[in-house]
Structures are given as structure tokens and as C-alpha cells.
Amino acid sequence: MSNGTRRPPQRRKRFDGPRSQLGGLLADLRTARGFTLRQVEEATGNAVSNAYLSQLEKGRVQQPSPNVLQRLAVVYAVPYESLMEKAGYLAPSDGDEARKHRRLSAFALDDLSAEEEAELLRYLAFIRSRKPAR
Amino acid sequence: MSNGTRRPPQRRKRFDGPRSQLGGLLADLRTARGFTLRQVEEATGNAVSNAYLSQLEKGRVQQPSPNVLQRLAVVYAVPYESLMEKAGYLAPSDGDEARKHRRLSAFALDDLSAEEEAELLRYLAFIRSRKPAR
DNA sequence: GTTCGTTGCTAACTATACCAAGCATTATAA
DNA sequence: TTATAATGCTTGGTATAGTTAGCAACGAAC
Numbered sequence: 217m218s219n220g221t222r223r224p225p226q227r228r229k230r231f232d233g234p235r236s237q238l239g240g241l242l243a244d245l246r247t248a249r250g251f252t253l254r255q256v257e258e259a260t261g262n263a264v265s266n267a268y269l270s271q272l273e274k275g276r277v278q279q280p281s282p283n284v285l286q287r288l289a290v291v292y293a294v295p296y297e298s299l300m301e302k303a304g305y306l307a308p309s310d311g312d313e314a315r316k317h318r319r320l321s322a323f324a325l326d327d328l329s330a331e332e333e334a335e336l337l338r339y340l341a342f343i344r345s346r347k348p349a350r
Numbered sequence: 351m352s353n354g355t356r357r358p359p360q361r362r363k364r365f366d367g368p369r370s371q372l373g374g375l376l377a378d379l380r381t382a383r384g385f386t387l388r389q390v391e392e393a394t395g396n397a398v399s400n401a402y403l404s405q406l407e408k409g410r411v412q413q414p415s416p417n418v419l420q421r422l423a424v425v426y427a428v429p430y431e432s433l434m435e436k437a438g439y440l441a442p443s444d445g446d447e448a449r450k451h452r453r454l455s456a457f458a459l460d461d462l463s464a465e466e467e468a469e470l471l472r473y474l475a476f477i478r479s480r481k482p483a484r
Numbered sequence: 485g486t487t488c489g490t491t492g493c494t495a496a497c498t499a500t501a502c503c504a505a506g507c508a509t510t511a512t513a514a
Numbered sequence: 515t516t517a518t519a520a521t522g523c524t525t526g527g528t529a530t531a532g533t534t535a536g537c538a539a540c541g542a543a544c
Contacts, residue, residue, distance in 0.1 A: 252521065252522085254521080254522095264502090265502070267503065267504075267523080267525095268503065270524085271523090271524090274523080277501065277502085279415065281502090282416060282434075283413075283439065284501090305415075305417065401493075401494080401534080401535090402531080402533070404494085405494090405531090405532085407492095413531080414531075415531070415532090418532085
């Protein structure tokens with residue numbers, strides 16, 4: 217009752233081998249932002265259940281529908297197309313449109329692919345995990 | 351055998367899903383080009399069966415997968431996006447959203463310290479150096 | 485007439501996306 | 515300790531996308 221601020225339990229990370237591309241990406245995006253499965257579920261307006269999101273991240277779903285991908289793209293603030301591509305929808309056949317310029321200028325975050333962003337965020341989380349919380 | 355349970359001789363219009371805009375569009379596209387269901391099936395490399403195409407045109411399928419839509423878009427020589435839109439995948443409104451999305455919104459950039467930014471930049475360069483230019 | 489051959493269409497079935505409910509674990513509070 | 519809450523994850527089930535096999539109606543040739 218008394219509103220003690222609980223801290224989320226930390227789960228041990230398991231290394232279950234090579235993750236599916238989309239699953240790993242989604243997991244990285246979520247954890248890098250510090251969201252829980254249920255937070256994402258709510259952020260999508262209950263359009264994506266936490267159970268299903270878990271299955272997605274574990275690579276147990278082959279081809280999630282674009283509806284789901286779009287919701288997640290909004291929540292994670294990544295381009296919809298990159299998720300579609302990872303899901304195997306957008307043919308990588310010399311895709312010209314999805315292939316966007318990469319400037320590589322100063323902090324060209326606009327040009328980050330979702331993959332790169334996920335890696336960066338993961339790395340940032342790693343950096344910060346070594347320092348006391350602010 | 352085959353006693354009285356015959357189907358009505360007249361092919362009558364079943365009023366099932368008149369509001370399936372996608373179905374009507376697909377039917378129009380096909381008939382306008384003089385294709386038969388089986389011709390389209392073959393034109394898609396047997397990726398879309400004639401039976402399923404019939405269901406699509408009759409509006410019996412709610413949301414065909416993008417794979418199917420892309421195949422049909424190629425066969426009918428129409429933009430993929432229009433079929434996606436008709437299928438209800440791409441949001442019709444939202445104005446000119448698709449161009450550039452805001453990125454990293456959840457992970458405020460101003461939250462980065464100078465050291466963190468520098469480290470991320472170096473890491474980004476490292477990431478990109480490992481991948482051949484796309 | 486009776487065969488073919490083609491048309492659109494449907495029934496029956498399989499595969500799987502997706503959810504509701506719950507479980508195991510961890511952490512905090514009493 | 516025990517209770518409560520929050521986490522990731524699994525299980526059982528339902529809805530539906532998509533296929534294979536086939537049917538009835540229409541011709542054209544025999």
C-alpha cells in the first residue's frame with residue numbers, strides 16, 4: 217500500500233544463441249529505452265500484447281503483421297521501413313527508396329539505420345551501467 | 351449422388367464484403383488487363399493461388415500479407431503503396447509523415463554528456479567501418 | 485448428344501499470427 | 515519470514531491467411 221517505489225527486478229540475461237534479426241532488433245530497441253514488455257504494450261494502445269512482444273523478441277514469430285510493426289516503430293521512434301525490411305517484407309532487391317543517404321556528418325542521427333541506432337543505444341546503456349545512476 | 355443440393359445455376363452476387371475496396375480494386379485491375387485468375391497466379395510465380403486471388407477480390411480476406419500485395423502490384427504494374435494503403439496497412443492520413451521521422455525521441459539527445467557523445471561517435475564510426483558501404 | 489478445356493468460385497484443410505491467463509523469479513515492504 | 519508487486523516468459527486457445535482439390539457453368543469441337 218504505502219507507495220514505496222519498487223525497483224524492477226533484474227533478470228539474468230540469457231544467451232540463447234543467434235537471435236532472429238527482427239527479434240534482436242526489437243529487443244535492443246526496447247531495452248535500450250528502458251521499457252518493459254508491458255510498458256510497450258500500453259504504449260501501443262494495447263495493440264501489441266506483452267506476451268506477443270516477448271515472442272517477437274525471441275524470434276518465435278516469423279512474419280508479424282505490418283500493423284504490429286508500425287505500432288512498434290512509433291513507440292521506438294524508428295523508421296517503419298526498417299522494421300518492415302527486417303521482417304522480410306520489403307524486398308532488398310536494390311531497394312532504392314529505403315536506401316537513404318547516409319551523411320555521416322557530425323551527429324547524423326537522422327541517418328542512422330534502426331540497426332545502428334539500436335547498437336548505439338545498447339552501447340550507451342552499457343556505458344551508463346558502469347556509472348552510478350544520476 | 352449429387353441430389354437436390356445443387357447450387358443455384360445463376361452465379362449470384364454474394365453480398366459479403368462490398369466495402370472491401372481492395373477486393374474491388376484488384377478485380378478491376380485484373381479484368382481491365384484481361385487476365386484470368388490462373389494467369390495471374392502464374393504471373394506471380396505461383397506465389398498467389400487463383401483460389402486465394404478470388405477470395406481477395408470477393409473481399410473475403412481482410413488483410414493479405416504485403417508479400418501477396420507486392421506480387422500483385424508487380425503483375426498489375428501499380429504502385430505497391432497504393433495496394434498497401436487499400437489494405438489498410440499504411441495510414442492514409444498523417445500528412446507527409448513518411449519522409450523523415452523524429453528519431454531518438456525517447457532517448458533525449460540533450461541527455462548525452464559530452465563524453466558520452468564522443469564515445470558514441472567513435473563507436474558509430476567503428477560500427478560503420480565494419481560494414482561494407484551499402 | 486458427349487467429351488474436353490477454361491472460367492470463376494468454394495469447401496476443407498493447414499499453418500501461424502496474436503491474445504488472455506498464468507507461471508517462475510526477483511525485489512521490496514510488512 | 516510472508517505478502518505483494520513487477521518482471522520476462524510460456525501455455526492454451528482462437529482467428530484468419532493461404533493452399534489443394536474440386537465443382538458448376540460456359541463454350542467449342544467431335
